[in-house]
Amino acid sequence: GMAAVMREKATHVYFDGPVIDTCGTGGDGAHTFNISTTAAFVAAGAGLTVAKHGNRAMSSVCGSADVLEGLGVQIELDAEGVARCLRDAGIGFMFAPKFHPAMRFAGPVRREIGIRTVFNILGPLTNPARARYQVLGVASAALAEKLANALARLDTVHALVVHGDGGVDELTLSGSNLIFEVRAGHVPRQMMVAPEDVGLERAPREALRGGDVAYNVALVRAILSGEDCGPRRDVVLLNAAAALVAGDVAPDLATGVKMARASIDSGRALERLHRMIAVSRGEA
Template identity: 50%
Template sequence: MTFTRNLNLIIQRKNLDQDQMALMLEDIFSGQITEAQIGAFMAALATKGETFEELAGAARAMRRKASRIQTVSKKVIDTCGTGGDSSGSFNISTTTAIVVAGCGVTVAKHGNRSISSKCGSADVLESLGVNIDTDPEVVEEAVNEIGIGFMFAPRFHGAMKYAAKARKDVGIRSIFNMLGPLTNPAAASCQLLGVYAPQLTEMFAQALKLLGVSKAFVVHGHDGMDEITTTAPTRVSELKSGLIRSYDLDPIEFFEDYAATEDLKGGDVELNARITRDILNGDPGPKRNIVLLNSAAALVAADAAADIKEGLELAAGALDSGRAKEKLEQLADFTQENA
C-alpha cells in the first residue's frame, strides 16, 4: 500500500516530495486510513520534522477536498496564522482583518474556534455579532459584496473529520496544526501569516510560494507571538515576486517605545470582543498600535500601501473614520440576514 510505503520512508527520516505527501493526505481524507495509522503518521512526521515541500503537498490535498469560494477581486488577503503561541493575547489577526477591509482591501478570513487559547477568531467574531456558521455561498457573497467574509474551517474542510479522533487521542502538535493558514478556501493571493516558532517563517514562505501565493509576510515575534509584535523585533520572511527575503522588523522604527507584554493580553471571549470593539471605536494605546502595525504589513502584502509607514497611516484612517467598524457591522448584518 502506498500509504504504508511512504510512512516507512518518514520513519526512516527520509523527506517526501509534494506528490507523495499529497497522496498520503488524500488517503486520510477519503477515510481509507485507520486511526492507528494516522497517529503513527503524525508522530513519525513530527519526529522527522516537516519540510516546505511536504507542507505544500499536504495543503494541496486539503485544498482539493475543501469547499471553495470564487472571488471577483484578484487581490484577496488572509490574516490567518497557526496559533499555538501561548501568548494569551487578544485576537490581533482578526481585528487586523477588519481594519484591512476598512481600507478597501478584499479580505477572506480563514479561521476556527479556540484550540490552544481561550478565544479563537470564530469565537470572537461570533461574540461580535457575526454568524460564523453560514453556507459557503453566503461567505462568497459577503466577500464579493461587502469586501470581507469569514470562512469557518469546519464548514469548508469537512474531510478533516477523518483525522479528528487520532489528533485528539495522540494529543501532539502535528502537520494538521500547520495546514489552516495554507488552505484558504478562497485561494487568497496574498497573506499575513503568523507562525508559532521562528524557524517556521522561511519554511512557510517557501510553501506559500509553491502554492502560488504572490506576496506574503510570514512572521514570528521575538517575544513568541505569532504576530508582528510591538514588544520586541519580529522575524519576517517576505515572499515577493517569487523571491524570499528574511529579516527582523523592529517596531521602534514606528513607535516611541516597545509595548509591555501585559498591555497586549486578552482573556475570554467577552473580554476579547470588547477589546476589538474598543479598537474599532478609536481607543488609543498599545492594543491599537499592534493592530495598526499588523494591518500595515497586510496592506503592503496586498499592494494597497507602498511601505509600512504608508500602511500605518491608511490603517489609522480606517479606524478614525469609522470605516473599519462599519465593515464589521455590515458583515454581522449580512450573515444574520442570510442565516
C-alpha cells in the same frame, strides 16, 4: 504536498478579485487577544478584501471563530454566503470545519492535544478562497522560513510570513519582529522590524493579553470604535499594516500604519464589522 491535497478537497469560495488572508498557526501560548481578526477589519476598512479562514480556539481561550460569533457574525456560512460577505462587506469568514469536511474528525483530537499540530500549520496554507495574498504568523522562526518557502510554491502573489518577538505568531510591540517576504514564487528578502521603525511605541507582551470571549469581544469593539488608543490599538495597526503591504495597497509598513490609523479614525473599520454582521445574517 499535503497542503495541495487539502486545497483540492476544500469547498471553494468563488470571488472575482484579489483577496487576502490573515492568520497565524497559533500554539504560541501567548494568550494575546484576537489581534489578526481585529486587524482584518482595519485592513478591510482601508480597501482590502479579506477572506479570513479560521476555527474555534485550539490552544487559546478564544479563537477567531469564537470572537466573531461573540460579535454577532453568523460564522457557519456556506461558500455562497462567504462570497456574499466578500462582495458586500469586504470581509468574509470561512469556518474551517465547514470548508474542510475531511478535517471534521480531527477537531476533537486537536482540542485534546491542545498544542500545535500539522493541522494548525496546514490550515493557513489551505485558504478555500484561494487567497493569493497573505499574512501568515508563525510562532517559530525556523518554521517561518519553511512556510515562506511553501507559500512560494503555492502560487502566492505576495505574502509576509511574520514571526513576532518572543515567539509570537503575529507582529508584536515588545521588540524586533522577523518578516519573510514572499513574491511570485520566491522569497526575495527577510527583514527585522521593531515598532519604532514604523512610528509606534514598544510595549510589553502583557499589555496585549486577551481573556475569555466576552472580554475579547469588548476589546475588538473598543479598538475598532477608536475608544482604545493604547498598545492594543498599536499592535492592531502594525498587523493591519502588514496586510496592506502584502495586499499591495501600501508600499511599506510605515505607510501601512498610517493607512490603518485612518481606517479606524474615519469609522470605516467599525463599519466593516457592522456590514459583516448584517450580511452574514442575511439582513443586508
